[in-house]
Structures are given as structure tokens and as C-alpha cells.
Amino acid sequence: MTRTAAVPTRPAARRRPTPTETARLLPASGGPTYREHLDRVGPLPAAGPGLIQEVLESGLRGRGGAGFPTGRKMVAVRGRRGPAVVVANGTEGEPLSAKDRVLLARNPHLVLDGLVAVGAALRGDRIIIAVERARQDTVAALRHALVERPDHGPVIELVQTPSRYIAGQETALVRWINGGEARPVFGNRIYERGVAGRPTLVDNVETLAHVGLIARFGAGWFRLIGPPAEPGSMLVTVTGGVDRPGVYEVPIGSSLTQLLGQVGARRVQALLVGGYFGTWVGGERIAAVPLSAEGLATVGSRPGCGVIVALPDDVCAWAEVATVAEFYSAHSAGQCGPCVFGLEDIARAVRGVLAGDPEAEAAARHWTAMVKGRGACHLPDGAAGFVESALDVFGGEIADHRLGRCQRPHHGYLPSPAPGDWR
């Protein structure tokens, strides 16, 4: 069947009008029940391999933080031998992120539709959704939604993971599902051998929610908002020194300044974009930066999983940085020397900066350079990127600490939740 480039085709059975507002994932009205979901967007059309092409053309990129083109991941798995396994990653280990659990609470069926659709497109015979076991309210909401699913649909397994930052990493998640510990596996190309040794696709729950809509309304519709290189809407968790913290759905490419105004941000010293795995952006550089990978790249940052923390100018930044450095060290999987020892030393160096040790800055820079790329996963890179951006953005305050002149309190906008068990 040929397609004309400009006009998107529609499945003939569609009964509902195409959604036009930005509120694609977080519905403007209505609740999470299956009935209400169908009233909003209509039934999920039967998906086949054609969905892969649709997702490719949509330009959808992963919303879990890496931003990898989702269609390409699907192609990688499709090319392998054997039935595939699809995993929806709702573990959301990033401490300040709330978008995944808000999405699962308010629109679980859209996520499950995306999961089912991808499973069908890849001719997979096992589909799984994973959430952290500490989030029992999310587990309950999902269980409720799973009961509502039609009986003729595929079985969706619900897996609960340990409460550890690294448990959401692809290979760690696959290892956990396979019955092992939730620790990363070096060199594991899960699209070749993943769950039960089969080609496996792991996608963030928000990504799958977008797929649930693309399966109904097509690539062209998806591209109606957002810039051509990164189309669509995204969920952001805005927190920190703001009057109205929470999860918001915005078109990619929208103005950061406008968003901060919307949430009532107080005087912003700096933004932490992308959560702990992200980087700092100095307050004076935020103006005119669009919330997109391309826009944030101009200030040395990336959207990541969409966490935006506004740090007001009346708190001590280095105290917050030190807490996160400690967090990283505590959450190491303990498998790779440079991570185990390096992250501990980096945390020590950052504490040194906070305490005014004159050699601490150089030590921090030395060790962050030393740990990058040296682990089986990207945890050391996250720590290094976070601390390096802090050294750049808050470099001016290091002298204050050296002279004992920083009077600002440690507010604790960036918490350090203790790691749970591995099993």
C-alpha cells in the first residue's frame, strides 16, 4: 500500500476525533478507568509490524532519559531470531522524578496499550511492566488497571523491583526479571539476549504511552507539536524552590523561562535539568533556552528524564551537590572498582569543597575525569557529569567556602534516599 507523504493515513475504524491539545498523556479531564480511556481515545487498533514504521516516522525518542529513537530500538529487536519480550520500565529510580508514577496513576491504560501494541508489532509473546516495590500505590493502581483489561488481550506481567537507583538500568532490570540481582551486566546487548535469553526491548512507560497514541492517530499527528528533530510532548517534573511543584506535560521545545513562570519559581540561582543524572544550568543562561535536546545542548545540558529542579539563590548549592555525590556513592552496584572507589572519593572531594579544603576542587576534577566510561553501566558517568557541571556553574562559590563565607543554609532540595536491598 503506498502512502502519500504529507497526508497521514488513518485506521478506518477510528471513531473519536484526533486529540489536538498538548494534553496527550495527562488527560485534561476524566479518570484512569478503562471505560474513560476508551471514551477519550477510542480502541487500540490491532497492531502489526507496520507500527514499527509508524513509530520510526513519528520521530519519537525515548522518554526514560537516554532519548534514543524508539523506532530504531524496535527495528533492532525485530531483526533478531526468536519471539521477543517487551518490558515497560516504570521503575523511576531518579529520586525527584514523579512523571512515571503520575502517568501510571492517571492514564495507565494508555501505557498498557503502548506495551501491547509494541508486543504485537514485534510478535513478542511476553510483555512485562516493572515498577519499584516501594511504590505500592502505583502497584495497586496497575493491578486495578490490569483487571480492567479485556480478557481477549495478552497477559501482562507485573514485576516489582528493588528500591535501588541502578535497578532501572536496562541490563539490571533484565537480570532481575531473569531471577538474578538487580545489578547491571557488562556487555549485555539485551536486544539480542535479554529476558529468558530472548531479544528484549525495554521502554520507559511514558514512551509507550506515546506509542499508544501513535498506534491510533499516526506519525503525522504525533509530529504536529514539537520541533521536527524531537517531536511530541514530554512530561516534566518541576520541583525545588517553586510555588506549584508537580508533573506537567509540555510540548518539546517550549520555553524554560515560561515554564518556570508558570510554576512560580522564586529567584533561581541555577536549574538542575535531568535530575541527578543531569547537569546544572546557571540561572543567567536559562533565558531563551527551549526545553529540548538541541536547545539544552547550547548550555551543556540535556532533558534527560525531564526532572527540573529550581535552586533558589538563598540556599547553599554546594551542600546540595554534596548530598547527591553521597547518593551516587551509596548507590553503586559495587561491581566495578573505579565506581566503588571513585564515587566514594568524588563524594569526599565534594565534601571537601563544601568544607573549604583548598585542594578539593582539583581532586574532584581529577577523579571525575578518571571514572568516566570505566563502569559496566553509566552510573559513574552520571556522577561525573553532575559534579563537573556543579564545578562549572557554582565555581564562583568555591572561594566563598574556602574563606568560610557561605552563610546560606542547606535546604535539602536534593534528597539522598537510602538504597534498598538487592534482592
Place this chain on the structure above:
Amino acid sequence: MIAAAFTQSKELWYVMRASGLVSLILLTLTLVLGVVNVRRYATPRWPRAVTTLLHRNVAVLAVVFLGVHVGTAVIDTDVPVGWWAGLVPLASRWDRFWVGLGTLSVDIMIALVVTSLLRARMTHRTWRAVHWLAYASWPLAMAHGFGSGTDSSAWWARGVYVVCLLAVAGAVVWRLQRPIAPASLSGPVGSLDNRFAPRPATTGGSS
């Protein structure tokens, strides 16, 4: 006729006893080197690589001498040790218990050699678990030597046994010490750029 003369000869008997003693000495050395390795002992003139490679090579040498020892014991018809007693403990008709200990020691060593040759095909944990049996293999060999060795009353044999025992005892004590944690940098930080060293010029041929 010649065969019978050979299999009953005194020379065969001496080779068997001597190779047994040499095996024990080499086994002791292997074990000590194994501990030196796991304790990560190194000096500028004795790098880690020397310990690792020496440990492996001495182990192979020990197995060779052991092969000679077991082979000669089996061939020698003066001593009724059947060929299967080389592998099955307590199957020897002569000196059953003491020879049996030696056989058990050999069995363990075969497991060590096989797992080490096939190391790449198993998990490190499995390989390591089998390798721990080395600590059982040595005392069995020692007891076998002392119990069934016909030279055990000689002063020089006793001397060898005592030295080997002291060496292994010392190694085990060292093995049980608290592990050394890698030293975190407390001194001046070095640059990453100059870490790769050019190979020093060698006077001999290429290695």
C-alpha cells in the same frame, strides 16, 4: 624378560620415590605462590605478572613430576599398586590407606588442572570454588608422603617435610590476614596524560 627386569628394578623404585618428593616440594611452592598472588604481593623487581605466571608454570611442573611418580608406582610390579589406584582412592592393595590419600590428592589436582584449562568456559565463581580444594590437596599429599614414603625416617626427607610444612603454615597464616584495600589517593594527584609508559629498550631479542 627385559620388561620384567625393568618393572622390578631398583631404578624404577628410586625414580618413584624421588619424583614423589620433588612433586611435594613443587606443590608446596605452587601453594605458596598462589598465596603470594592472592595477597597481591609486588615490588618493583618482582611484579605481579611474575607471581601469576610462575604459579601457573610451577603447577604444571608439579603435575609433570606427579605423573612420573604415579606412573612409576603403577608400573613397578614389586609394589602391588594397580593402575586404577592412580585415580581411585583406597583401591591399592598395598598400603591402602596412605596410598589412598595420595590418590585423593591427585584427584583434586586433576580437577584443578581441568578447571584451569577450561577457565574461560565457566564462571569465575565456579573456577574459584574448585580452586579452594588446593588447600585440601596439599595436606593429603603431605600425609601420603609421610605415611607411605619409605624414606620418611631419613633425616633429609624429614628436613624437606618440615620446610614444606613451615612454608605452607606461613602461607596460610598470611592468607588469613585482613585484605588490603586499594589505597585512595592522599598525596598529590597525578595527571592522567602521562600514564602510558613507553616500553624500555630490551638488550636481548623480542620476548
Place this chain on the structure above:
Amino acid sequence: MSRFRLVLDPTACDGHGVCAELLPEGIALDDWGFPIIAAGIADDHLPHARRAVSACPALALRMVRTDRHGGP
């Protein structure tokens, strides 16, 4: 362009440092005793590299052709 490169499994590596002794041109040790692997191995260093791979007590090193995907 070297034909081979070394791939280290950091989860298997226990920081013995034998590799760095046998191939100092291509493997250096970081502050904690763990190897930093240079990209690519010069052809005349290949025998040394092979020995380093074989001598690793933890079997953490592998040699891979540069045209093949070896790491994560």
C-alpha cells in the same frame, strides 16, 4: 588503525594489575589500581597484549577485532 583492541569487563576485574605490567604501553593503572585501557593495540604489541589477556587472574580482559562490536 589497529586491527585489535582490548575490552575489559569491569565487573570481573579485581584490580590485580598484572595486565598493566605486561602491556604498559596500552594499559595504565588508575588511582585505585584498576586498568585504563588505551584505544587500539599497535601490531608489534600484539604478543604482549595476548600475554596480558592470558595472565589476567580474573579473566577480565579480551582481545577483539576493531571491526567487530565487542563492548557494551
